[in-house]
Amino acid sequence: MTDRTSAETLNRRRFLGAASLAGAGAALSAIPALAGETAKSEALITDVQDWQRYLGDGVDKHPYGVPSKFEKNVIRRDVPWLTASAESSVNFTPLHDLDGIITPSGLCFERHHGGVAEINPADHRLMINGLVDKPLVFTMDDIKRMPRVNKVYFLECAANSGMEWRGSQLNGCQFTHGMIHNVMYTGVPLKVLLDEAGLKPNAKWLMLEGADSAGMNRSLPIEKALNDVMIAFAMNGEALRPEQGYPLRAVIPGWEGNLWVKWLRRIEAGDQPWQTREETSKYTDLLADGNSRKHTFVMDAKSVVTNPSPQAPLKHKGRNVLSGLAWSGRGTVKRVDVSMDGGRNWQTARIDGPTFDKSVVRFYVDFDWNGQELMIQSRAIDSTGYVQPSKDELRKVRGVNSIYHNNGIQTWLVHSGGETENVEIG
Amino acid sequence: MSKSANALTLALAALLLGGMSAPGSTQQMANSDVTKLAAKLGLGRAATADEIAAWDTDVRPDGRGLPVGKGTVKQGDDLFQEKCASCHGEFGQGVGRWPVLAGGAGTLKADRPDKTVGSFWPDLSTVFDYIKRAMPYGNAQSLTNDEVYALTAYILSMNDIVKDETFELNDKNFTSIKMPNAAAFFEDDRETSEKQFWNKNPCMKDCRPAPKVTGRAMAIDVTPDGKSGPKVE
Numbered sequence: 143m144t145d146r147t148s149a150e151t152l153n154r155r156r157f158l159g160a161a162s163l164a165g166a167g168a169a170l171s172a173i174p175a176l177a178g179e180t181a182k183s184e185a186l187i188t189d190v191q192d193w194q195r196y197l198g199d200g201v202d203k204h205p206y207g208v209p210s211k212f213e214k215n216v217i218r219r220d221v222p223w224l225t226a227s228a229e230s231s232v233n234f235t236p237l238h239d240l241d242g243i244i245t246p247s248g249l250c251f252e253r254h255h256g257g258v259a260e261i262n263p264a265d266h267r268l269m270i271n272g273l274v275d276k277p278l279v280f281t282m283d284d285i286k287r288m289p290r291v292n293k294v295y296f297l298e299c300a301a302n303s304g305m306e307w308r309g310s311q312l313n314g315c316q317f318t319h320g321m322i323h324n325v326m327y328t329g330v331p332l333k334v335l336l337d338e339a340g341l342k343p344n345a346k347w348l349m350l351e352g353a354d355s356a357g358m359n360r361s362l363p364i365e366k367a368l369n370d371v372m373i374a375f376a377m378n379g380e381a382l383r384p385e386q387g388y389p390l391r392a393v394i395p396g397w398e399g400n401l402w403v404k405w406l407r408r409i410e411a412g413d414q415p416w417q418t419r420e421e422t423s424k425y426t427d428l429l430a431d432g433n434s435r436k437h438t439f440v441m442d443a444k445s446v447v448t449n450p451s452p453q454a455p456l457k458h459k460g461r462n463v464l465s466g467l468a469w470s471g472r473g474t475v476k477r478v479d480v481s482m483d484g485g486r487n488w489q490t491a492r493i494d495g496p497t498f499d500k501s502v503v504r505f506y507v508d509f510d511w512n513g514q515e516l517m518i519q520s521r522a523i524d525s526t527g528y529v530q531p532s533k534d535e536l537r538k539v540r541g542v543n544s545i546y547h548n549n550g551i552q553t554w555l556v557h558s559g560g561e562t563e564n565v566e567i568g
Numbered sequence: 569m570s571k572s573a574n575a576l577t578l579a580l581a582a583l584l585l586g587g588m589s590a591p592g593s594t595q596q597m598a599n600s601d602v603t604k605l606a607a608k609l610g611l612g613r614a615a616t617a618d619e620i621a622a623w624d625t626d627v628r629p630d631g632r633g634l635p636v637g638k639g640t641v642k643q644g645d646d647l648f649q650e651k652c653a654s655c656h657g658e659f660g661q662g663v664g665r666w667p668v669l670a671g672g673a674g675t676l677k678a679d680r681p682d683k684t685v686g687s688f689w690p691d692l693s694t695v696f697d698y699i700k701r702a703m704p705y706g707n708a709q710s711l712t713n714d715e716v717y718a719l720t721a722y723i724l725s726m727n728d729i730v731k732d733e734t735f736e737l738n739d740k741n742f743t744s745i746k747m748p749n750a751a752a753f754f755e756d757d758r759e760t761s762e763k764q765f766w767n768k769n770p771c772m773k774d775c776r777p778a779p780k781v782t783g784r785a786m787a788i789d790v791t792p793d794g795k796s797g798p799k800v801e
Contacts, residue, residue, distance in 0.1 A: 221792055226655075226665035230705075256702065270612075271620050278612035279619065287611055310785040317791060338612055349626060355708045357701030359626060408623050417629050417691045419698040426753060428683070432676040438756045442765075452785075479770065484779030488772045517779060521770070529767045539762055543681050555781060566783030 215239070218249060219316060224305075229257035230356070232299070234320030237446070237467065238454040243294070243324055243495050243504050247378050250323035252385045253299055256356030259405045263389040266353070268335075268373075272410035275340030282375065282389055288330040291372060293395070294501040296469045298322040298441050300398035300425055303548040307537070310564040315451040318552060318564060322469070324502040327393050329374030332367050335409070345411035349418070350392050353407035360401050361415035362394065366439075370395050373406065396471030396500040397439040398546070400425050430541030441471030443530050444549035445478055445505075445522035456511060456560035464507040466491070470524035471500060477523040478505040484517030484553060484567050485532065491520070516556040517567060533566070625700050629691040631743040638738035639718025641725040645733075647715055648722050651704050660684070660726045670726035673748065686727025690750040692742065695720045 209216065220233040235251040252258075263282045271277040299321035305311045312318050341364070348367050352358035362371070372393045375382060382388040387404025394401045400420055415421070415437075427435040445468035450456045468475045474497050479488040491505035505520070521530040533550030540547075555565040627633040649658065657663050660670030672682025681687075685695055700716045702708050711719070721737035724730045724745065730737075737745075785791060 219792060221790075223665075223790065226667075227705075256705070256708065269615050269619065269623055271615055271624060277615035277620060279615045280612040284611040288609060309783040311788055311790060313785040313791040334609070338609060351623075351626070355702070355706070357708065359697075359701070410624065410626065412628070412632075414628065414630070416626055416697070417694055418626075419694050419702075422690055422694050422753075423683070423685075423688065428676060428681060428688075430677070433752045433754060434688075435756055435758075436753045438758065440756075440758075442758070452791075479772070485776055486774060486778065488770070488775070523770065527766045527768060529765060529770045531762075531765050535765070553779075555784075564785035565781045567779035568782035 213239075216249070218251060218320075221305075221312065221317060230255050232301075232321060234316045235323050236316050236453075237320055237322075237448045238315050238451050240448070241465065241504065243467075243502050244378065245323035245325055247325065247380070247383050247386070250297075250325065250377075250383070250386060251299070251321050253321065253399065254354070254356070254385070255358055256354050258385050259352070259354040260384060261353060261389060261405060266389050266405075266407070268390060268406060269408045270335060270339040270411075271408070272349075272412050273342040273345040274336075274411050275342065278339045280335070285330055285335075285373065285375065285390070288334050290328055290330060292326055292328050293372065293393070294324065294326045294496075294498045295393060295395045296322055296324040296441075296500065296502045297393075297399045297402055298444075298469070298471075300400060300438070300441070300546040303444075303550070303552075304545045306533070306550075307542040307544065307548055310566045313564045314453040315446050315448050315552070316453060319446040319448075319467075321399070322467075322502070324467075324469075325377045326379070327372060327374040328376035328379075329372045329393065332371040332373055332392075332409075335373060336367070336411075339411075341411055344413045346413050347411075347415050349408075349410040349412065349416050350401070350403040350406060351408040351410070352387075352403045353405040358400075358403050358420065359416065359418045360403060360420055361418065362401060363437075364411075366394065366397070394439075396441060396473075398425065398441055401439065425546060427540065427544035427546050429544060435544075438547055441469070442547065442549040443470035443472065443475065443522040443524040443528045444468070445475075445520040445530060446552050447480070447518050447520050447554060450518065450556055450560075450562045451554055452562050452564055455562045456556055458560075459511055459513050462509055462511050464491075464509060464518070466505050466520050467502045468493075468505060468520065468522035469500075469502040470522060470526075470528065472528060473525035474499055474501075475503045475522050476525050478503070479521050479523070480505075480507050481519040481521075482509075482516045485519050485551070488521070513558045515558060516554075517565075518554045518556060518562075519551050521551050534568075625697075627693045627697040627700070629693045629743075631693070631739070634693075634696070634739045634742055635713040636739050637713035637717050638736055639714050639716070639721055640736045641718075641721045641730065641733050644718035644720070644722025644725070647719055651711075652719070655705065660723065669723055673728070676749070676752070684727065685723055686729060686748065688749050690747055690753050692720065692724070692745050692747055695723055696742075 216236055216239040218233040218235065220231060225231040232253040233251055235245060235249055266282055268280045302321035303318055306318055346364050348362045348364060350360055350362055373390060374393045375390055377386060382391060390406045391404045392402050392406050427438050445466055447464060447466040449465045456462060464480060468478045478491040478493060480491045481488045491507050493503045493505050495504045497503050523529050530549060530551055536550045553565050553567050554562050556562045655663055655666035656669050662668035669685050672684045672687035675682040675687060696716055699719055717737045721735060
């Protein structure tokens with residue numbers, strides 16, 4: 143970044159002075175003296191601290207490393223009133239506590255329909271049957287002898303933000319937007335497996351089926367299956383976590399999370415969709431006129447500012463980093479715009495880190511805040527030219543009862559004390 | 569192979585050189601590069617007929633996959649009270665927050681639609697397929713085919729789709745049953761019905777009048793305490 147001009151620095155000092163005179167609000171921390179001004183010495187520096195004097199833990203205290211004890215609050219959280227039982231429920235990724243584009247495996251949100259299946263990989267089998275020349279059974283060892291690929295993809299539940307159709311409900315981006323994660327998968331292109339069995343020419347759809355107690359099943363069009371679908375056994379460099387489908391899951395880039403069948407045990411080829419419970423009763427989008435869209439597989443472009451947000455208020459006047467995530471199931475994110483005034487004026491955010499196909503991107507706006515009220519929004523623009531719509535624009539087309547695919551623009555209201563809340567604006 | 573490996577190196581180099589706008593997607597190799605390597609690996613073994621029969625229980629709207637079997641509304645009622653009513657209620661009305669299975673006819677345009685098997689589901693095959701694989705919750709795949717026919721018949725009767733207690737559902741008459749909301753589903757049309765969201769010049773300045781807050785999550789107050797989580801040791 144370029145150095146600030148002296149005029150800007152001056153302005154900033156004047157503003158800081160005014161802010162401290164005004165008391166700055168209890169939520170804001172004391173403003174430290176700028177370099178060059180007289181400051182009080184901190185005991186943290188002048189006194190020798192315990193961790194400086196005494197030996198710390200040796201190696202192997204944690205053969206599998208865990209986060210610092212000071213990060214205890216960085217956890218998945220659920221919304222208990224949402225569901226009747228924890229085995230068919232969901233929890234949410236703490237987006238406000240994360241940075242970069244990769245979600246740590248243990249923080250990836252969970253959604254199960256019959257609890258987490260516990261499967262010894264030696265006991266796991268994948269069957270391919272239906273319209274194929276030769277129905278086959280594979281072991282995990284077989285699958286690990288096939289050519290592999292590594293890809294970074296987001297997985298978003300189609301019900302992410304689903305509680306917000308009628309207006310602001312949940313106060314935190316963990317809850318409004320936390321049904322998404324973004325990890326690197328290692329696995330085999332599905333086409334490799336299908337070629338082994340030999341698809342019959344009339345095979346137009348596949349049914350993917352899980353080995354869990356929900357027997358999760360979904361129909362998948364064959365074009366998608368042959369294009370970029372993969373069967374993954376690893377995430378972020380290690381075996382899948384049990385709650386993410388260990389030992390084997392489907393990866394369906396850019397498409398709704400429910401299709402990414404976990405604990406994958408069977409793939410059947412057929413000539414039409416199966417109309418399973420998860421693609422009829424659920425994951426269809428009821429519109430205001432009583433009709434429902436089906437096969438709404440693609441996740442539209444979407445973004446959210448993760449900091450500041452209700453769980454991560456602004457703590458300092460002066461310099462701040464606004465940060466967020468953007469993604470699109472139709473391709474790459476080309477641009478992210480941010481508004482501080484509820485969508486009246488927009489500026490283009492800085493995307494930092496890699497921009498992969500059907501992966502989230504991280505964006506930032508580095509800004510000075512003088513304690514004025516902000517209405518923060520972000521909008522993603524993808525490689526197809528799709529611009530993330532406002533919630534009202536979406537409601538105009540879809541009504542408020544579709545549950546799924548709410549990719550409307552989120553508004554956070556930042557109060558003068560830094561507290562931030564989820565609001566609806568009109 | 570080496571070509572793609574080169575592409576990978578180049579893409580990485582572009583990123584390392586600070587090309588913030590580097591088309592990073594080239595880092596993700598096309599699957600086709602790898603599938604070319606794979607033609608007939610000779611991995612896996614033939615699935616046996618018994619194995620396929622054990623796992624392939626799915627049923628399609630055209631009746632494909634339906635096992636031979638039968639069950640009446642009356643038999644289904646008895647089974648339902650024994651194995652299902654504790655969660656779904658005697659008449660499928662749902663106990664507490666457990667799913668509702670009946671009712672809701674005519675509510676799909678209402679402010680609060682009631683989506684049930686009767687009011688919403690387009691195909692009867694889904695009921696059979698789902699109960700067979702996933703219910704009763706916590707004891708999946710414990711029902712015989714005749715039991716699933718009977719339970720499906722009872723769910724039809726709770727939803728007034730069949731009216732006669734002596735009605736028997738079987739593999740022969742199954743596909744003759746039509747669901748009330750079957751015609752209400754259509755293929756994803758977002759690319760046409762939402763064309764306006766593809767916009768070459770999104771507004772950047774003075775895009776709208778000053779916004780006013782019209783709703784607040786905090787006023788509804790249903791958010792779990794997001795600052796402290798469950799105790800972690």
